[in-house]
Amino acid sequence: MSAARILLLRGGLSAEREVSLTSAAEVERALLGAGYEVTSLDPGWDVAETLPRALEGVDVVFNALHGKWGEDGNIQALLNFARVPYTHSGVMASSLAMDKPRSKLLFAAAGIPIVHDRPVTLAELRTGSDPLPRPYVIKPSHEGSSVGVKIVMPGSGPTDLSGLETYDSLMVEDYVPGRELTVSVLQARGQAPRALAVTELETDAAFYDYEAKYSAEAQTRHIVNPDSLPGDVQEALLRWSEAAHETLGCRGATRADFRYDPDSGRIAILEVNTQPGLTPLSLLPEQALATGMDFTTLVTWMVENAACDA
Structure with missing residues (x-):
């Protein structure tokens, strides 16, 4: 694409601010290395005033925010009004994915197994x-x-x-006992969603919590396409991840988290993340790399597939 001027949204107001700052730092390095001109905005409560000024002369917004206000449809709505293409999902998909009870109702209606809540x-x-x-x-x-x-x-x-x-x-x-598994999905403009890989997460913590996800000291082990996972289970996870992405109306990149109990054979989706982490410990870049897509190629792909809601 001809666009060269990127506004990188980073930080924000949520409990995941530090994760966003780490993701954004990695994204900025990659975009600058790919030849893009990058400016940044750390949106606060005055975003209605600061965002329009920051968007002047911008071709694409790279949304590296995580959590409330940045991942739940709020910032997406403002960007739709500005008619500036942005990475990741739009208002409705972002809002639904953040609303766990409602998203699970949609998953169940689509035939994707869920956990009772x-x-x-x-x-x-x-x-x-x-x-x-x-x-x-x-x-x-x-x-x-x-x-x-x-x-x-x-x-x-x-x-x-x-x-x-x-x-x-x-x-x-x-609570579903067993194995923690996750699948990243990419959807290019005008194409069907495509699941990348299955990663098993092994941690010494009680579960794959915030520290296990983002702290190097946690020593969480990521096993991409584990040989010990039955082939039919792996295939089900890939197809259900694509179905979950499509059910919510997502676009760009998402990640679906699952639990699998090998004793009972039960598989259940936990949630879909519309703003997967892009930190050095994050799963989406790791799974993309397993398919031959390095980090710079991944973030460039996100920019090239940025869009507004129709």
Whole structure:
């Protein structure tokens, strides 16, 4: 494409600010190396005033924001009004993916297996009564990167509910034992979504939490296309990831997270991420590389496939 001037959105207001800054630093290096002119904006509460000024003379916005305000349809809506193409999904898909209960309803309707869940209030949790049979998971209904997630196991003591008071909406869902698996999907403009690979995540933590995702000290092991994964399971994960991407109306890059219990054969989708991380420890760049697409090629592809909602 002829576009050369990129506005890189970085940082932002969410709990995932540090992840966004790390992703953006990697993206900026790659874009500059590819010959693009890059300017940046760290959007705050005054974004309605700062964004129009930052967009002057810009051809494409690279959205490296993560979490609330940057990944949930809000910034996408402003960019649609400006009619400047931006990377990743549009308003509706971004909003639905961030809303875990609603996205799971759509997945189930599309035949993608899900985990049973129900809404819960902090007041209910504070009574000490279990809202579901143990083991179960407590999580914010609208959050990413495993922020705020707590697992309640059989025989464990009182659940630490600290931090949950900051969320307007909470949910609980069944805990699925077994293996943590993830699949990245790319969709070029005018083409069908294409799943890249299956990665198994092995961590010494209780689950693939925020630290396991973004801290080098966590020593999480990424196994791309593991030989120990049955072929029919791998194929199901690839096809369901593409279906989930399409069901939500996503575009560009996404990543779908799953649990697989080899004892029962159960597979369940947990969520779709419309702004997959682009840090040195992130999964999308790793899976893209497994298909022969290096990091610079990946971010250039994202720029070339940037779009506004129709």
